[in-house]
Amino acid sequence: MEATNSEQWTQQALEEFATEIWTCNTVERAASFIGSQKSPICLPNYVAGRLTPLQSQPMALIDSFNPQTGSLLCKLPCTPASDVETAIQHARHAFTTWSKTTRRERSSHLRRISDLLQEHRELFAVWESIDQGKTLERARIEVDRAISNFSYFSTYILHEHTTARMVDGVALTYEHRSPAGVFALISPWNMPLYLLTWKIAPCIAFGCTAVAKPSEITSMSAYLLGLLLRKAELPPGVVNIILGDGPTTGAALVASPSVDGVSFTGGTQTGIAIRRATAHQIRKHLSLELGGKNPNLVFADAMDPATRDRTIRIAASAAFENQGEICLCGSRIYVERAVYEDFVREITEYVAEKYVLRKTVGAVASLQHYDKIRGYLQMAVEEKATFKLGGIPPALDKDQNQGYWINPAILTDVASGSVLQKDEIFGPVVTISPFEDEEEAVRLANDSEYGLAAVVLTNDGARMRRVGERIEAGMVWVNCWLVRELGTPFGGMKNSGTGREGGEYSREVFTVVRTLHLPSD
Numbered sequence: 001m002e003a004t005n006s007e008q009w010t011q012q013a014l015e016e017f018a019t020e021i022w023t024c025n026t027v028e029r030a031a032s033f034i035g036s037q038k039s040p041i042c043l044p045n046y047v048a049g050r051l052t053p054l055q056s057q058p059m060a061l062i063d064s065f066n067p068q069t070g071s072l073l074c075k076l077p078c079t080p081a082s083d084v085e086t087a088i089q090h091a092r093h094a095f096t097t098w099s100k101t102t103r104r105e106r107s108s109h110l111r112r113i114s115d116l117l118q119e120h121r122e123l124f125a126v127w128e129s130i131d132q133g134k135t136l137e138r139a140r141i142e143v144d145r146a147i148s149n150f151s152y153f154s155t156y157i158l159h160e161h162t163t164a165r166m167v168d169g170v171a172l173t174y175e176h177r178s179p180a181g182v183f184a185l186i187s188p189w190n191m192p193l194y195l196l197t198w199k200i201a202p203c204i205a206f207g208c209t210a211v212a213k214p215s216e217i218t219s220m221s222a223y224l225l226g227l228l229l230r231k232a233e234l235p236p237g238v239v240n241i242i243l244g245d246g247p248t249t250g251a252a253l254v255a256s257p258s259v260d261g262v263s264f265t266g267g268t269q270t271g272i273a274i275r276r277a278t279a280h281q282i283r284k285h286l287s288l289e290l291g292g293k294n295p296n297l298v299f300a301d302a303m304d305p306a307t308r309d310r311t312i313r314i315a316a317s318a319a320f321e322n323q324g325e326i327c328l329c330g331s332r333i334y335v336e337r338a339v340y341e342d343f344v345r346e347i348t349e350y351v352a353e354k355y356v357l358r359k360t361v362g363a364v365a366s367l368q369h370y371d372k373i374r375g376y377l378q379m380a381v382e383e384k385a386t387f388k389l390g391g392i393p394p395a396l397d398k399d400q401n402q403g404y405w406i407n408p409a410i411l412t413d414v415a416s417g418s419v420l421q422k423d424e425i426f427g428p429v430v431t432i433s434p435f436e437d438e439e440e441a442v443r444l445a446n447d448s449e450y451g452l453a454a455v456v457l458t459n460d461g462a463r464m465r466r467v468g469e470r471i472e473a474g475m476v477w478v479n480c481w482l483v484r485e486l487g488t489p490f491g492g493m494k495n496s497g498t499g500r501e502g503g504e505y506s507r508e509v510f511t512v513v514r515t516l517h518l519p520s521d
C-alpha cells in the first residue's frame, strides 16, 4: 500500500477517465487504454451519485493486478473509517426518501439498470475478465446473471404480497413490512459483478439503501457499475460504492452503528469476524454466505451408457467452472466402487480435452490465492496422492509479471482425513475417492464442517430423494449443477453461513416485519 495525493483525483480527471473507459468494450481497446495511461489507473469511490476522491489526505492506495499477466492493473483507495461513515450517512439520508417510493418506481429503476447493463454487456465482461482472470466467455455468463438479478427483482417487487388472517372472526391480523434501513453489502473476488448485484438488486428493490464494498482484489466492475447507476439516474445515495480492504474499510462498514444490516459473501473466517464485530448489535440483520467443500456423489447407475456423458460433463463443470472459484463447486467427488476406475479414467480424459488453460480455463484471481492453491498441491505430493491430471505450478515472484495460471488437477489416492478433502481450496483442484454403498456415500458427504451445496448423480428416482434429503447442505443438485431460479432459498448450513437469499428469502433480509391486529368491531 502506498500514500499519494495525485492530480488524477481531481473531479475533472475522474470524469475524463470515466468517459474514456466507458468506450473500451473490446479486449483490444481495453488493452490500448491501459497501455496509454501515463500512470496506473486509480479508481475512485462512488458516493452520493458522484465519483469521489477521498476526504482524507494523503490517501492510502491498494495495488490490484491483472491475473492473466501479473502486471499492475489499477490502484484503489483503502477507504478509511471516516470516509466510510460519510458514505453511510449519504445512504441514510437517501433512505428517508427511497424507502417511501412506490414499488412501481423502484421496479422501473431496476428495470432501467438491467436494460443499461444489457446494453453495455460487453464492456462489463471485458473488464471483469481482465480484472478477475476468468475467461471472457465465463465473464459474459456472469454479466448475464447480473442483468437477471436486476430484472428478477424488478418484477418480484411488483408481485410480492403479505399474509393476512382472520382470528376466530374477532380480529384481522396482517404482516406489515418495511425496508430495514441502510445495508453494508460486501462481496468477494470470484464472481465480482454477479455477487455484488445479487445483493444490490434486492436491497434497493425492498426500499433499503446501500454502501457496497467489492473485494479489493477485483474492484473494476463495481467501479463501472457506479458509472452505470449514475447513467440510470438512480437517486444519489441509494447505492454508494466504496473501495478498500477488509481490515480497514470492510470492518469499519460492518461495525458502524448507522448500518442496519450486513449481507456478506466470502470466506468463513471473515464471516466469523463479522459476526463477532456485530454481536452486540442485536438489531443488525446478518446474512452470511460463506465457504464450502462440496461433495459430489456418483452412483454406479449414473455411468450407464445413456447417462455416462452427462455424468462426466456435470462432474467436470462442477469441479472446474471458473477455475473452481465458485463456492458451489463440487471439489470432493465420491464414486461408487463398481464404476470408480471407469469414472476416473473418463473424467480425466474429458477434463484434459475440454478444460484447457488460457482457452477455457482462466487464471486464478491473485498471487496470494495462487500461492495458497500451490501450497495444497505441494501437500498432495507430500501425502503421496496420485495426480491423474495437473501438477505443482511454478513458484512466482511478485516482480516477475507472470500470470497466475494453474492447470486443472485431479487427485486420487488421497489419504483419509487429509486436509485436501477438508479445506476449501477454492481453485482448480478436485479429489476423487471410492465409496462402497449409499450409507457410506452419505457419511462421506456429511463429513465436513461446511454445508453449502452438493451434487448427486444417479438415475434412481427413489435414491434422489433418499440421499438428497439426508445431505447436510443448503442446496442439493441432482443430475445437474448451478441451475438457479432466483426465488429459491440460497445459502448454507453448518459453517457455510446463516440466512438465505433469493425472492421472499431476500425479503427477510432486507425488511422488518410487524404484525398488526385489527379488531373486527
Ligand SMILES: NC(=O)C1=CN([C@@H]2O[C@H](COP(=O)(O)OP(=O)(O)OC[C@H]3O[C@@H](n4cnc5c(N)ncnc54)[C@H](O)[C@@H]3O)[C@@H](O)[C@H]2O)C=CC1
Pocket: 186, 187, 188, 189, 190, 213, 214, 215, 216, 244, 245, 246, 247, 249, 250, 251, 252, 254, 265, 266, 267, 268, 270, 271, 273, 274, 289, 290, 291, 292, 326, 327, 369, 372, 424, 425, 426
Ligand atoms: N464465495 C466464497 O465462498 C468465497 C470464499 N472465499 C474463501 O476464503 C478464502 C480467503 O479469501 P479472502 O480473499 O481472504 O476472502 P475474504 O472473505 O477476506 O473477502 C471477501 C470480502 O470480505 C471483505 N472483508 C475481509 N475482511 C473483512 C472484515 N473483517 N470485515 C468486513 N469485510 C471484510 C474483503 O475485503 C472482501 O470484500 C479463499 O481462499 C476462499 O477459500 C473467498 C472468497 C469468496
Ligand SMILES: O=C(O)/C=C/C=C(\O)C(=O)O
Pocket: 188, 190, 191, 195, 198, 265, 266, 289, 325, 326, 327, 328, 484, 490
Ligand atoms: O447465486 C449463484 O448463482 C451463485 C453464487 C455463488 C457464490 O455465492 C460464490 O461463489 O460465492
